[in-house]
Amino acid sequence: GAGVSQSPSNKVTEKGKDVELRCDPISGHTALYWYRQRLGQGLEFLIYFQGNSAPDKSGLPSDRFSAERTGESVSTLTIQRTQQEDSAVYLCASSLGGVGYNEQFFGPGTRLTVL
Amino acid sequence: AQKITQTQPGMFVQEKEAVTLDCTYDTSDQSYGLFWYKQPSSGEMIFLIYQGSYDEQNATEGRYSLNFQKARKSANLVISASQLGDSAMYFCAMREGNQGGKLIFGQGTELSVKP
Numbered sequence: 601g602a603g604v605s606q607s608p609s610n611k612v613t614e615k616g617k618d619v620e621l622r623c624d625p626i627s628g629h630t631a632l633y634w635y636r637q638r639l640g641q642g643l644e645f646l647i648y649f650q651g652n653s654a655p656d657k658s659g660l661p662s663d664r665f666s667a668e669r670t671g672e673s674v675s676t677l678t679i680q681r682t683q684q685e686d687s688a689v690y691l692c693a694s695s696l697g698g699v700g701y702n703e704q705f706f707g708p709g710t711r712l713t714v715l
Numbered sequence: 716a717q718k719i720t721q722t723q724p725g726m727f728v729q730e731k732e733a734v735t736l737d738c739t740y741d742t743s744d745q746s747y748g749l750f751w752y753k754q755p756s757s758g759e760m761i762f763l764i765y766q767g768s769y770d771e772q773n774a775t776e777g778r779y780s781l782n783f784q785k786a787r788k789s790a791n792l793v794i795s796a797s798q799l800g801d802s803a804m805y806f807c808a809m810r811e812g813n814q815g816g817k818l819i820f821g822q823g824t825e826l827s828v829k830p
Contacts, residue, residue, distance in 0.1 A: 633818075
């Protein structure tokens with residue numbers, strides 16, 4: 601079946617503009633995650649959705665960052681008033697959730713460049 | 716606080732030889748999971764292997780094995796019979812608990828396989 605998809609693949613924006621990044625998880629996956637990867641760095645956790653539970657927002661770096669998820673499908677990560685430090689690859693992942701090792705399947709990422 | 720440490724920014728290995736990539740972790744939880752991911756230059760994240768904290772045997776997946784030393788809090792990845800296609804960034808990650816949840820990633824090790 602189809603993997604995790606993300607759009608756009610690349611986004612160039614000007615400082616101060618808002619951006620929306622989209623993630624389509626694997627069908628049937630109840631858990632969805634957003635991570636950020638700065639150049640040459642490891643992945644930083646941003647936010648985690650699990651079914652109808654309240655999302656774990658503990659990784660969001662500031663109140664300029666927010667995310668929503670429609671049921672157990674599409675998620676949108678919004679960054680308001682973008683700053684140059686927001687430039688990174690934003691990766692979305694999904695997993696089955698529940699008990700078990702719950703391998704996270706990653707999308708190809710959105711490369712965000714803030715000028 | 717959870718933490719993953721990968722002390723080798725870069726490693727070289729001769730084709731067909733084995734290589735060990737180091738990973739140490741810090742957690743106060745008794746239940747946790749350890750993951751290794753491969754990230755080629757294309758940017759995709761490829762799951763390699765998983766080790767649960769209660770698993771008594773070291774995990775193996777083909778040419779990949781995980782040298783799990785719980786008392787030392789280490790989870791080193793061993794790649795046997797290296798291939799040119801193994802050249803990539805390798806990330807160690809940890810999830811606390813035995814259900815779905817965020818992954819905490821190390822900074823990665825860049826592996827280069829020499830012909």
